[in-house]
Amino acid sequence: MIEGAKWRRWVYFYIPLAGFLIWLLFPFYWMMITTVRPDGELYRPWNAPNYTPFWTNNPTFEHISYLFTETLFATWLWNTMVIALAATAISLVCGVFAGYALSRLKFPFAGSLGTMIFVTYLVPQTLLFIPLADIIRNFRIGDSPWALILTYPTFLIPFCTWLMMGYFKAIPKELEECARIDGASRWQAMVYIILPVAVPGILSAGIFAFTLSWNEFIYALVFLSSPQEKTVPVGVVSELIRGDVFFWGPLMAGALLGSIPVAIAYSFFVEHYVSGLTGSVKG
């Protein structure tokens, strides 16, 4: 704790921390308050005398019901969920396998393969989206969930592999050797002995991959075109803005509701998420 007078604690600790909290969380409060604010109150100019920014006396659900009745928001939520779960599942299987092989098995080129996977970890989606769009079209999976389910793993697998390698390295080799002496095959030792011990790592990688796929934007924007195929971020951007007209009420309602699934998943696995996040940069 901080030594010295009480005022020092306020100046050096409570006030800065409160400042950070307000700054980091205010946009979410603003999202919520806008969601339940009726249009009449929403479109009051900034200098109107009756501008009541932080509260509303007539909360309404009209924006939320507009979202579900006038747009395909429910479909977008479903699409995003399916794509995020499928991409996460594929990435976890690939990442666990690759992580195991790279950290536990001896084979030619192991080192250079590990480096290669690490390098793809650092390839941003914006570097490849134009040629990739062309490839997706040639494979005839454009404008379908497969376009994303198969491409999202490219930025999720390297991360999962990297994280799992760290976990597998920490598990003592003796554990596996005991099972092998007892007659288990390599495959069985991996599946029945090592994987159960690595469950915290798998959860970390999974929750991280899920939030990243929910967040992904440019591939979804470029590869999907029909309104009923879109994900939440793309649907909100392309269907709730008509020309220069922004439907701010539904937009904020969409932003809020579109964030909730990620927020819920995150709240269940905060500790795993944090250890995934910190593990991802430890190397």
Add this chain to the structure above:
Amino acid sequence: MAVMQAGSGAPRPRTRLLEDERWLALFLLMPTLILLALFIAYPFAKGILLSVTNTRVGVPGEYVGLAIFEKVWNDGIFREAAWNTILYTAITTVFKLALGLWLALLLNRHFRGKAFIRAFILLPFIIPTVLSTFAWKWMFDPTFSVLNWLLREVGLIDQRINWLGDPDLAMGCIIAVNVWRGVPFFAITLLAGLQTISPELHEAAAIDGANARQRFIHVTWPLLLPVTMVVVLFSVIQTFADFQLVYVLTEGGPANATHLFATYAYQIGVRTGLLSEGAAISLAMFPVLFLVVIFQLLYIRRVETR
């Protein structure tokens, strides 16, 4: 035990093959290698091919050598986008590091509700960027801005500020939102780094008469440096290749003043349909990303072998 039962009985040829370390490794790595080859290596090669032809949407191109790169290089908007990207990456990284370190130091103390606050602080990083950026866009709205209202209430302005309508101000807004989104990442990862530093080192330094500032400079900072380097390099790559924030806030406007490489590539490659130019603009990011990656690989190797 299930393992024993499954292990008994004659091994099938397939399982015998998997007993060999090399075959098992190949089997385990296969799905990853196929996906990465199809959707990273192949598009990368295709991107290079695209950029040496003059392909448009629906029009197969012919080989034109480096003409596309020359055209892009002489494009004023491209140069502005390149400059913007460098500026954007440099300024946001400095602010993210400074504020993130400050927040990490605050969170490294013991206080009630710490786990709770830490969970909330990560929200800007968790919530899909496009969605949270819309909240900012709404706050920057020229007519309905709550920020303008606040500044007027405090007595700082009486003319409205058109946040995203003025080129310099718009760039400032984009930088501010990126910092907002990135600070939690820096804070939480640096906090993890701080927690690995033994308190005894601080106590020893304190006994030797070092004050708080000296302890930070001579104990905390050197020990935190490896984590800091990795976090900064990650962040530099992400920021350099950023797209979502600018796409939502300004779409590169007003008058193309806030384009980054990625948004300009999208504008030219997808909106306008000039695939070759778009691919070339994207690939222009490559040399810088490549240098950062090389630097990172060398740095990690150095830390590991130490």
